Amino acid sequence: MNPGDRVRVDRADRTYEGVLLPSSTDEQLVVKLEGGYNVGVDRDEADVAVLAEDVYEIDGTDATGDDAGSEIEFDDDLPTISLISTGGTIASTVDYRTGAVTAQFDAEDVLRAVPDLAGRANYRGRVVANILSENMEPPIWQDLARAVREEIEAGADGVVVMHGTDTMQYSASALSFMLETPVPIVFTGSQRSADRPSSDNVMNAVSAVEAAKSDCAEVVVCMHATESDDRCALHRGTRVRKNHTSRRDAFETVGAAPLGEVDYETETVEFRREYRERGETDLEIAPDLEGDVELLKFTPGMDPAFLDVVEGSDGLILEGTGLGHVHTDLIPRLEELIADGTTVVMTSQCLEGRVCDRVYDTGRDLLEAGVVEAGDTLPGTAKVKLMWALENSDDVEEAMGTSLAGEIQERSVPWA
Amino acid sequence: MNPGDRVRVDRADRTYEGVLLPSSTDEQLVVKLEGGYNVGVDRDEADVAVLAEDVYEIDGTDATGDDAGSEIEFDDDLPTISLISTGGTIASTVDYRTGAVTAQFDAEDVLRAVPDLAGRANYRGRVVANILSENMEPPIWQDLARAVREEIEAGADGVVVMHGTDTMQYSASALSFMLETPVPIVFTGSQRSADRPSSDNVMNAVSAVEAAKSDCAEVVVCMHATESDDRCALHRGTRVRKNHTSRRDAFETVGAAPLGEVDYETETVEFRREYRERGETDLEIAPDLEGDVELLKFTPGMDPAFLDVVEGSDGLILEGTGLGHVHTDLIPRLEELIADGTTVVMTSQCLEGRVCDRVYDTGRDLLEAGVVEAGDTLPGTAKVKLMWALENSDDVEEAMGTSLAGEIQERSVPWA
Incomplete structure (x- = not known):
């Protein structure tokens, strides 16, 4: 069998039919299914039958960016x-x-x-x-x-x-x-x-x-x-x-x-x-990223042991409740993490609206513990940003409170 | 000082002014602040000054439900x-x-x-x-x-x-x-x-x-x-x-x-x-709950060690991406957890729409590993429900896919 062949692959109790694609490893077969998706199958565990040879022409690995050979002509008037x-x-x-x-x-x-x-x-x-x-x-x-x-x-x-x-x-x-x-x-x-x-x-x-x-x-x-x-x-x-x-x-x-x-x-x-x-x-x-950043969504009854996983990490995004809260029992542990060098950033699971930890006691305690506010930055965006800021910002805390790429809105703009 | 007194409490670099309330422990002072919130302060670390005595009358602990003594008359015509x-x-x-x-x-x-x-x-x-x-x-x-x-x-x-x-x-x-x-x-x-x-x-x-x-x-x-x-x-x-x-x-x-x-x-x-x-x-x-249920939101680059925290837990709600996915590398670990007796339930961080793990390979692998789908149950609701179902349902998997209290909608009802 060769890339481009139409094949049927049986593995365990599942059967795949599609076009065999070039694979980067010897251990895996890669099959492009009818729906368009690729599936990787352990070669050792699979039974393969070739249904038809050379069904599709597989492109080479030439990555020069040169489209010589294309029948489409370059149009100077088009971008x-x-x-x-x-x-x-x-x-x-x-x-x-x-x-x-x-x-x-x-x-x-x-x-x-x-x-x-x-x-x-x-x-x-x-x-x-x-x-x-x-x-x-x-x-x-x-x-x-x-x-x-x-x-x-x-x-x-x-x-x-x-x-x-x-x-x-x-x-x-x-x-x-x-x-x-x-x-x-x-x-x-x-x-x-x-x-x-x-x-x-x-x-x-x-x-x-x-x-x-x-x-x-x-x-x-x-x-x-x-x-x-x-x-x-x-x-x-x-x-x-x-x-x-x-x-x-x-x-x-x-x-x-x-x-x-x-x-x-x-x-x-x-x-x-x-x-x-x-x-x-x-x-x-500026593609550098610090990979050791985690996101934790707080919910009532959360096991504090999740915070132990973060020990030694460079960053933690908390997805807190409301204006940016977690159970007050977690605050001393967060304070320890911060003292150990983890940047802990607060976002809200509400998703809309900004965090503000100056309003209630829990929030003030979080700020005193050294937790950083991310305005209305979405939790997922905040994780990516913190990974980036840890490698690219002189002042990570300030960066997390400043809009670098539109992630913090001056004020909420109403829906159209 | 006595409950009902107006007091000023200094602790570390913070000062609270409000009404002293009865506290259930000897270690804590509870002060009701102007904004209406209560704050608990370690008695040992606090300096307390009584500003005025008996400012508020503090109710007793009589919980008979009898409102004798109230000046409000009971009106038979009102609910x-x-x-x-x-x-x-x-x-x-x-x-x-x-x-x-x-x-x-x-x-x-x-x-x-x-x-x-x-x-x-x-x-x-x-x-x-x-x-x-x-x-x-x-x-x-x-x-x-x-x-x-x-x-x-x-x-x-x-x-x-x-x-x-x-x-x-x-x-x-x-x-x-x-x-x-x-x-x-x-x-x-x-x-x-x-x-x-x-x-x-x-x-x-x-x-x-x-x-x-x-x-x-x-x-x-x-x-x-x-x-x-x-x-x-x-x-x-x-x-x-x-x-x-x-x-x-x-x-x-x-x-x-x-x-x-x-x-x-x-x-x-x-x-x-x-x-x-x-x-x-x-x-x-039916108030019984199994407390050992966790919720984990999956984001790209998530540390698989979070799943170790769940080891031995009775339940785990995953807040996956899209139709209910996590990185395929996590699936073998989930399979282990499930084999060890943890009920693992999939919800979506999209929040709207139902999970469906029959569409793509990742989802099918999750289902094969034994992950249970929660329809369009909200992730937080799914956590509460799983805590409840583990104590009150004969068939937890079936319960998680069935609407018990309106948490799963037959189909999405458009916004008004």
């Missing part, structure tokens, strides 16, 4: 958009039809996968990872930031990052802190895979490309604004949250209206709030 | 509403003006504190706890359930529970599972204390009493529906969430319209959805 794939439902549309999982896909692959993208831009394609986004890890955020920098340095007028929806908000936050960008960096994904009639992948991909051509040089998330196929919302990367498990309009800006919208019919991009304009800043990258 | 205090901003209005913290307050105390309550009901008063709600613990939920039962048995036509807002949703969930009730049980609280001009305590208290007189025999939360003083929303106890740190309309029903509303001007209570009617069920109580 160049770089599409970076990390995996997930939307990327699988491209990956599945092209088989490109190892390094590179080109303009032709993109247009074969989503024909509606034709005529909008010259495309560059690049694969940073091919994972389900629940498996995303901080080192891949760093790879992604470096890949985005390289694409911009190579002339991309905008970057679209195809990402699984589960942890898109964390990755968008990471890039928001790591990169100062002169061009748009637009995350998009899909809540329904391409093989389902209700798939949102085409409209999201098209809208993301339009947003990447726009004037807004920020890290944003572009996903369905409503349950209809009428428009996508553009959310600031540090304020966005997946607020529904399955709806196509699951992504929302917390505590404010979205930054802007892409009208799918008129293909216009409009912004309702201030943003950083294209070219306003030079390209800068 | 009897029991007000139960657990502490928090709204209770402090009553507590502060009456000094009643040990056992009992009567109709007169209630009307002195909130004169607008006059003429609406005959009142019984009772104190179960006097804590900030971030310090709420499962054993107090049990005390509260027993107190509610006793009040209903003693003839209350409805019960109002005054509770701090930080963890009100957890307590409301607990009582939803513990009690089958023939009368309304209405939680209310206050986001702004009585000494602030924008306080919501009067409207919330009045609306809660009106809701407690209504036909809806469920555990509900009654809080401001909007930022105006126009109406309160009635939220089912298992579906409500404090979604803002400070707004008066912070409480929302997740994924659905609220159950009903109390119009403050017309004093009418209206319901938009089906509910259990007054008298439909007999009074039943």
Whole structure:
């Protein structure tokens, strides 16, 4: 059997049918399923039958960025958009039809996968990872930031990052802190895979490309604004949250209206709030992260032993109740952690509104213990930010209380 | 110095001024501050000065429920509403003006504190706890359930529970599972204390009493529906969430319209959805809880050592990503925990929408490992429910996938 063959793989009591892909290890078979997802199977435990040979042409590992050989001609009048794939439902549309999982896909692959993208831009394609986004890890955020920098340095007028929806908000936050960008960096994904009639992948991909051509040089998330196929919302990367498990309009800006919208019919991009304009800043990258930062959500009856796990860590984000509280019995332990060098930051599980520990006694005790407030920073964003600030800020406490990438809002902006 | 004296207490670099209250221990002084909150101070470390003697009359510990001595006459034409205090901003209005913290307050105390309550009901008063709600613990939920039962048995036509807002949703969930009730049980609280001009305590208290007189025999939360003083929303106890740190309309029903509303001007209570009617069920109580249940929110880069803390626990609620996922590397460890007897239940940090682990490989692997799905149960509610189900259900797995008290919705009901 060879990559490109259609195979059936039996392992334990499960059967997979799909296209065999190149694998980076000898121990694993990687099979691209009908739905577009890849599954890894232990080679030793699997029975494999080849159903048909050479069903798909598998791209090589050439990562020069050169799209020589493509039949698509470069159009001088169009901007160049770089599409970076990390995996997930939307990327699988491209990956599945092209088989490109190892390094590179080109303009032709993109247009074969989503024909509606034709005529909008010259495309560059690049694969940073091919994972389900629940498996995303901080080192891949760093790879992604470096890949985005390289694409911009190579002339991309905008970057679209195809990402699984589960942890898109964390990755968008990471890039928001790591990169100062002169061009748009637009995350998009899909809540329904391409093989389902209700798939949102085409409209999201098209809208993301339009947003990447726009004037807004920020890290944003572009996903369905409503349950209809009428428009996508553009959310600031540090304020966005997946607020529904399955709806196509699951992504929302917390505590404010979205930054802007892409009208799918008129293909216009409009912004309702201030943003950083294209070219306003030079390209800068600061990808270092301190990995040893944890997040703990406090609930009544929580075992204080969770705090022991954090002992020796560099940072802890608490997701407290209300204005930023935990059971007062935990405060002496937090004080010890802080004395040992852990930066402890308070956020609220309310999600909307800012923490304020000056109002009640519990809060004042937390502040006295050295707990740092993160304003209205979302808990997940605060974790990413603290990882970043510990490596990149002279004054981490001050950084956590200051908006570096739109993560703290001056005041809550009402919903539109 | 004696309870009832106005005192100044110096401890370390902080000074408290207020009324000295009876304390249950010799080690602590309890001082009721101007804002209405109580503070506990180590007696050994404190310097105390008596500013004025016998400023407040402190009620005794008589808990007979007899309001003999009250000047308020019992009105046969009015229903009897029991007000139960657990502490928090709204209770402090009553507590502060009456000094009643040990056992009992009567109709007169209630009307002195909130004169607008006059003429609406005959009142019984009772104190179960006097804590900030971030310090709420499962054993107090049990005390509260027993107190509610006793009040209903003693003839209350409805019960109002005054509770701090930080963890009100957890307590409301607990009582939803513990009690089958023939009368309304209405939680209310206050986001702004009585000494602030924008306080919501009067409207919330009045609306809660009106809701407690209504036909809806469920555990509900009654809080401001909007930022105006126009109406309160009635939220089912298992579906409500404090979604803002400070707004008066912070409480929302997740994924659905609220159950009903109390119009403050017309004093009418209206319901938009089906509910259990007054008298439909007999009074039943099942207050047992398994305390050894934890909740863990998964975020990218999470230290797997958090799962070690759960080893030997009876239950674990995971707050996963998207449809209910965690990093696949955690699955073998979860499988071990489950094999050791821990019930592991999946919920989603999206908060809206149900988990579904049949869609993607990670989810299928989680199901194969024995993880149980909780539908669209909110993560905090799922924790309370699992504590309850482990003691009260023959089949915990089935219970977690079945709606016992409205915590799982047949399908998401659109926002009003």
